[in-house]
Amino acid sequence: MVRRVGWIAIAASAAVLAIVSAASARPAASAAASASASCSKGVSIGMQAPITGPAGSIGSDQLHWAQFYFTQWNKKSKIKIHVVQEDTQLDPSKASTTAQALASNASVMGVIGPAGSDEVQAVAPIFKKAGLAFASGSATRVSLTGGAWKGYFFRDVPNDGVQGPTDANYMMAHLGVTSGSKVMVVDDQESYSTGLADIVQQALTAKGVTVDRESVSQKATDFSSLVAKIDSSTKVVFLPFQLASEAQLFAQQMQAQGKTAVAFGSDGTFDSSKFTVNGSLISFFAPDVTTVPADAAIVTSFHKQFPGATSPFGAPNYVLAQMYASAITTACKDGKISRAEVRKDVLKVSLKSTILGGPLKLTANGDVAGAEFHIFKIENGQYVTIA
């Protein structure tokens, strides 16, 4: 009996070894990287977003806008595009795991996402190895483009290298910040926030401004201790947060303590349903599509498919879906498509105008050409463009 069990164990071990060897001898990702597929069977686009977790509201909105575009597209096009969704929870390790799943799926020809800059760094080696294009509608860290991932990573939003100086210059020109005056810069300990805070801090200190650099957790809700440090010489409190509700809370607590400094949020805080404290300023890479008259029909149609609130983080994913649809159309001219073709054709996409208010043409580095940030002021809950 013991001997029989031993033989069974040896046979089972050999079988497992054989399966593992076979799997590692031919990684699915590399197979998918070079393969062509027929366009007639439909093409898949991966979607990596924080669909659940603390940033679930952002991620589900991103997913919905991409799904919305492809739903419209599939009604009128012969080439059907399917979305393969993966939830990252804004966690780089989960982003890596789900990236592996997309890389191994031979029908996936490109990926929208991931949302965060840390996630982009985590998935980049996987997608590069798999030959997949991936494009983010919200990762703005400067170093993500133009380096090792050139030709693989793209984005349709301007980067922090544009936003930081825009904000610092506006403070100097319009908010009474001068050499010798003081600005408080508060990051939320996420890479997007710390990177942008660094850029603004450098731009201001280079002009002789004293910067009080602070840092709070993204999950913090009590800023009263920090707000107490804002003295009368502080002209501006810069809040490069990822969550608008955090900026709202900070600005409200400034009001409660009678502080007169201007709260100035970055693009992460741009949400007219959550950040509403009068007199606060915000920089953003595009308009809030719900307030743009030209986008009214699209927004109405979007709400029919996805009732409820939408955030400004969603619409750039609609444009990325548009970009992929255009690239897939070009790649499918011969009836077949490969990941390499999609990567090449993404760079050829040129959209004269998008719902974000400008054209879309990518540079060789993968950034969007001619991108600029805008400054908005909150007046009675409305976001008014002031620069």
Added chain:
Amino acid sequence: MNWNLFVTELVAGISHGSVYALIALGYSMVYGILKLLNFAHGDVYMVGSFIGYGILGVFGGAQNLSIPVWALLTLMFLAAMLGGGLLGVMIERFAYRRLRNAPRIAPLITALGVSFFLENAAQLVLGAQYQSYNSFSWRSPIALKGFTLPSQARISYAEVIIIVGTIVLVVALTLFVQRTQLGKAMRATSFDREAAAMMGIDVDRVIVATFFIGSALAGAAGIFNGIEYQQVWPYMGFTAGLYAFIAAVVGGIGSLPGAVLGGLTIGLAQSFSIGYISSTFSDAVVFAILIAVMIVRPSGLLGRAAVSKV
């Protein structure tokens, strides 16, 4: 000396520490009776906060309140404490009771499982969005209005409610534990569960009461959080639960005065380190205190050293 900054940090620290203390009391009570680290306790606090948010919605929401603020607050506290208490009882009944005699790792892992279950269930039912009490916009904006002290420090009514409310709840709990029969039974069960059972104490009833009271306090803490710090979301219990757990350990887990002292210590440490050192290092200061206390007094500031019979 900048008295404005000092007093503001002091009030903020006590107010924040009060919330930690109320949650820490639940950790300590359950640990005292069952020697169980109930990691789902932070999520009971989350549910309490959402119950308050629901009550706010029922009466018109932040900007269209249909009842006076005092009535709203009363209803919020009653509903959150009752709801939190019942949730605690259900958790004990369905997740922990069968594991009472299991190895200690089993209820510990189960507690983590219950925590994840509550977080994900809340997200499924209530959505992932951050919601806000927005007590800045109530017809009597208790987070915005308040007193200005001679040092020019401003204290909001919400902070006053938190501090006074916590004192009332802690005094009531102390009287309950010291003066009532059930309180005495709780102390006896905490001292020696088997001996208490042999003396005729209904241990099941004591454990249910412990979960109810501890969870009701967490529900009240959820309301305090809402009226001052505004935001509620499904994962809010994790961070608050973590700090409250540290507070319970610093104060001496199993000790009720220790939980209050630990909560205030952590709240004040956070507040003063932000005000006088840097916000970047506030967590480092909190954990440094934890490490220092563990080295100097492993049983916590007011904890009893555990004696093992060999």
